[in-house]
Amino acid sequence: xxxxxxxxxxxxxxxxxxxxxxxxxxxxxxxxxxxxxxxxxxxxxxxxxxxxxxxxxxxxxxxxxxxxxxxxxxxxxxxxxxxxxxxxxxxxxxxxxxxxxxxxxxxxxxxxxxxxxxxxxxxxxxxxxxxxxxxxxxxxxxxxxxxxxxxxxxxxxxxxxxxxxxxxxxxxxxxxxxxxxxxxxxxxxxxxxxxxxxxxxxxxxxxxxxxxxxxxxxxxxxxxxxxxxxxxxxxxxxxxxxxxxxxxxxxxxxxxxxxxxxxxxxxxxxxxxxxxxxxxxxxxxxxxxxxxxxxxxxxxxxxxxxx
Numbered sequence: 001x002x003x004x005x006x007x008x009x010x011x012x013x014x015x016x017x018x019x020x021x022x023x024x025x026x027x028x029x030x031x032x033x034x035x036x037x038x039x040x041x042x043x044x045x046x047x048x049x050x051x052x053x054x055x056x057x058x059x060x061x062x063x064x065x066x067x068x069x070x071x072x073x074x075x076x077x078x079x080x081x082x083x084x085x086x087x088x089x090x091x092x093x094x095x096x097x098x099x100x101x102x103x104x105x106x107x108x109x110x111x112x113x114x115x116x117x118x119x120x121x122x123x124x125x126x127x128x129x130x131x132x133x134x135x136x137x138x139x140x141x142x143x144x145x146x147x148x149x150x151x152x153x154x155x156x157x158x159x160x161x162x163x164x165x166x167x168x169x170x171x172x173x174x175x176x177x178x179x180x181x182x183x184x185x186x187x188x189x190x191x192x193x194x195x196x197x198x199x200x201x202x203x204x205x206x207x208x209x210x211x212x213x214x215x216x217x218x219x220x221x222x223x224x225x226x227x228x229x230x231x232x233x234x235x236x237x238x239x240x241x242x243x244x245x246x247x248x249x250x251x252x253x254x255x256x257x258x259x260x261x262x263x264x265x266x267x268x269x270x271x272x273x274x275x276x277x278x279x280x281x282x283x284x285x286x287x288x289x290x291x292x293x294x295x296x297x298x299x300x301x302x303x304x305x306x307x
Contacts, residue, residue: 005035005092006062006069008083009119010076012203013039015047015148015188017075019141020119021059024074024095027123030132035072038062040083044202046188046220050144054137065089075119077103080206095122098296102208117157120145124165139172147181148188151220151257157297185257189221196230196237200252206245207300209307214249214270215241216303218295224263227254231265235285238267249273251303255293262292264299270307277302 007024009017021037028035037059043051051058064084065071071086072093078101079086093110094103097119114122120142127134134142146166150158153166170177191199204217221227227234238250249268256262264287266274271282280287292298 004070005033005072006038006065007035007072007074008038008040008059008062009074010081010205011040011083012201012205013041013047014044014075014203015050015184016119016145018043018047018059019050019145020074020095020123022056023120023123023138023141023145024072026138027126027130027132031130036060044188045190046148046184049184049187050141054140056137077101077113078207079103080208095119095126097122114161116159117155117162118146118149120149121159121162121165124169125161134169134172136173139169140175143169143173143175143177144184147177147184151260151293152178152181152185154260155294155297157294185220186222189257191219191221191227196233199227199230200234200237200241200250205295207304209304212248212270212307213245214247214251214268214303214307215245216251216253216295216299218253218255218262218299220255220257222256222258224254224256224261228263231286234265235267238265242268248307249303251299253289253292253295253299257293260291260293262289262299263287264289273303273306276306 007021009021018039025035025037039059039061043058067088069089070092071089074095077094077096091105091109095112097116112122116122124142143166146162150162200217202219204215206215242250247268249270252265253262265285266282267285275281278289
């Protein structure tokens, strides 16, 4: 595998992470570069809906890379969100829409970072800049990623670039954006079959500030109350995770994709930052955040600032 250039997103991959890995490899092929899309975790139900719709297999799962392995990162840049061995890998490219943190390379690289709502929007523009035609499969992949990351353009992370890209892509993909988008998002909200350990790790990202480590995890649902039926066990597993990983804070956001609100469960020695960040005191380790749906735009910045 070392001779292959691997393209992958972050651990606990979401739809943008998987779709953008596949899209990047497709773009590379059109440019005459051989790369291989892989993944760093289990495919979630929302992403599986997209792959089933297109009739394609998920990328190969890998757990670590060898020293000197050439890699391209999409939808992330922080090493603590990446694969085991990333520090010794040769990173030749990054395409991302997140802040740059804890990132360093020994050699120059191609780095594209834009403050868009989705990595796939950046890749959409890359297709245009290279002069490539986007086919139906590529359009579905890109559109699905944008729908996922922007919650059908309702998220505050949404930019005019995302809107313009999605408008063009759904025409090529020949899908009804609202019908397809809602069905896709709903596919990812069936959480009953997941254990609590799986639930809090479905979309969990670890962040570091100085010597402080914290996690913000998020699940999408159409019923916050259904998820909270397991509240006691969720808190027990979060407490165990905090102890095992030496975390100062673990925030678990349960996001209602229909009404665009979130209920958070927060535990750890730094829980006081929640009041400072959102002006709300925790009650029984919980707080309801009206209008909050985005980890990147609404949760992380205020929590990080008050750490």
